[in-house]
Amino acid sequence: MLKELDVVILTNDLPEHDLKKGSQGAIVHCYEDEQAFEVEFLSETGEFIALLTLDRNHIQPEREMIKHRVVELIDAFPVELLAEVRDFAEFLQYQRQNFVGAKHSGR
Secondary structure, three states, X not given: OOOOOOEEEEOOOEHHHOEOOOOEEEEEEEXXXXXXXXXXXXXXXXXXXXXXXXXXXXXXXXXXXHHHHHHHHHHHOOHHHHHHHXXXXXXXXXXXXXXXXXXXXXX
């Protein structure tokens, strides 16, 4: 479910707005049917590029794009590296849990 302020990625080029597939934008408004969204695009320096109404099929949540790319990379790894990837992911999860726990306990 997409919501306002979610970062999204374009799934196709929009040459009329100088935006390429993979460009990041932020949802600034969700229509009730959740099939269209107002998405604002800024340059890397923070300058306004465009505010567009886009269909759901023109955008993808940034998280999904990252997950898809990670799976692509993992699928290309030799089997002996998979345990290392798992161990690293578990380490990151452990670190995050400790950081969140320390933050909530005031440490």
